[in-house]
Amino acid sequence: xxxxxxxxxxxxxxxxxxxxxxxxxxxxxxxxxxxxxxxxxxxxxxxxxxxxxxxxxxxxxxxxxxxxxxxxxxxxxxxxxxxxxxxxxxxxxxxxxxxxxxxxxxxxxxxxxxxxxxxxxxxxxxxxxxxxxxxxxxxxxxxxxxxxxxxxxxxxxxxxxxxxxxxxxxxxxxxxxxxxxxxxxxxxxxxxxxxxx
Amino acid sequence: xxxxxxxxxxxxxxxxxxxxxxxxxxxxxxxxxxxxxxxxxxxxxxxxxxxxxxxxxxxxxxxxxxxxxxxxxxxxxxxxxxxxxxxxxxxxxxxxxxxxxxxxxxxxxxxxxxxxxxxxxxxxxxxxxxxxxxxxxxxxxxxxxxxxxxxxxxxx
Numbered sequence: 259x260x261x262x263x264x265x266x267x268x269x270x271x272x273x274x275x276x277x278x279x280x281x282x283x284x285x286x287x288x289x290x291x292x293x294x295x296x297x298x299x300x301x302x303x304x305x306x307x308x309x310x311x312x313x314x315x316x317x318x319x320x321x322x323x324x325x326x327x328x329x330x331x332x333x334x335x336x337x338x339x340x341x342x343x344x345x346x347x348x349x350x351x352x353x354x355x356x357x358x359x360x361x362x363x364x365x366x367x368x369x370x371x372x373x374x375x376x377x378x379x380x381x382x383x384x385x386x387x388x389x390x391x392x393x394x395x396x397x398x399x400x401x402x403x404x405x406x407x408x409x410x411x412x413x414x415x416x417x418x419x420x421x422x423x424x425x426x427x428x429x430x431x432x433x434x435x436x437x438x439x440x441x442x443x444x445x446x447x448x449x450x451x452x453x454x455x
Numbered sequence: 456x457x458x459x460x461x462x463x464x465x466x467x468x469x470x471x472x473x474x475x476x477x478x479x480x481x482x483x484x485x486x487x488x489x490x491x492x493x494x495x496x497x498x499x500x501x502x503x504x505x506x507x508x509x510x511x512x513x514x515x516x517x518x519x520x521x522x523x524x525x526x527x528x529x530x531x532x533x534x535x536x537x538x539x540x541x542x543x544x545x546x547x548x549x550x551x552x553x554x555x556x557x558x559x560x561x562x563x564x565x566x567x568x569x570x571x572x573x574x575x576x577x578x579x580x581x582x583x584x585x586x587x588x589x590x591x592x593x594x595x596x597x598x599x600x601x602x603x604x605x606x607x608x609x610x611x
Binding site: 265266268269270271272274275276277279281282285286289355356357358359360361362363366441444445448451452 | 459462463466467470471474475480484488489491492493495497500501510513514516517518520521523547549550553554561562563564566569572573574582583584585586599602
């Protein structure tokens with residue numbers, strides 16, 4: 259047994275489910291919907307926050323330049339994050355599906371490396387801008403408080419910022435990188451199989 | 456060829472290829488369907504530079520290679536034995552064993568042997584994978600040897 263013909267016969271005898279055009283079309287609709295949903299989900303919270311800040315600006319009419327710079331910085335941080343996130347999301351989709359396996363793997367690896375860099379840099383920029391923006395924004399309102407209240411407000415915010423910067427930021431970056439590193443190393447593994455003769 | 460014709464002609468081949476890759480009925484169906492969604496999207500761009508079969512197999516195999524992104528699903532899906540699924544899976548234990556053996560091979564070997572067993576010419580397999588024909592020949596020989604070994608111990 260185990261000759262060429264036998265493997266082929268065995269292989270082709272495997273029962274398969276029948277093609278079902280209706281099922282496929284339903285899947286296609288689902289696929290389109292889930293893509294749009296994902297995009298909405300990633301963007302909606304950021305857009306809402308930015309809108310909220312815009313509304314605050316409009317209604318409370320900040321007097322100090324620091325407040326305005328703060329608001330702009332926060333919005334910019336979010337917009338940059340949003341753009342980078344959307345760009346990364348689109349990158350994997352842009353790979354040419356019709357190239358040969360070897361080329362395809364190479365493309366996956368290149369994109370993986372790019373994302374690694376982008377993710378790391380972006381997260382640092384995002385956190386820096388966000389935290390700087392919040393500090394500037396707060397200044398006008400705390401300056402109207404009593405000294406003690408001001409000190410308390412800044413201490414609490416400072417502690418929160420320290421927590422975000424020293425705990426949350428490295429943790430988020432590490433988690434994202436680990437996922438990507440895992441992916442990259444798997445693609446590299448397959449790539450090595452290809453080159454192995 | 457219209458999409459309808461392509462779908463009917465290639466569905467079974469693509470499904471088997473995916474099944475050989477993951478050895479999981481539902482998952483294979485998912486990958487095969489995803490493949491045809493890509494085919495449907497990309498069909499207007501198909502320029503007849505290669506045979507339509509080669510083109511579709513490239514999409515399918517690339518899609519298989521991408522599945523490691525969802526690798527965690529395999530451990531989850533493998534744990535409970537789905538009874539409904541059991542009915543659909545071939546009753547022939549040898550066939551099941553073959554698919555199991557293939558799914559245990561390294562990723563590229565799975566693709567190469569599945570294409571070979573699907574009667575795709577070696578020159579075409581080379582175009583699909585991006586390897587040389589000589590390389591494909593050697594690899595197929597080795598994979599078949601490996602499978603034969605496994606079958607020998609299985610039959611004993």
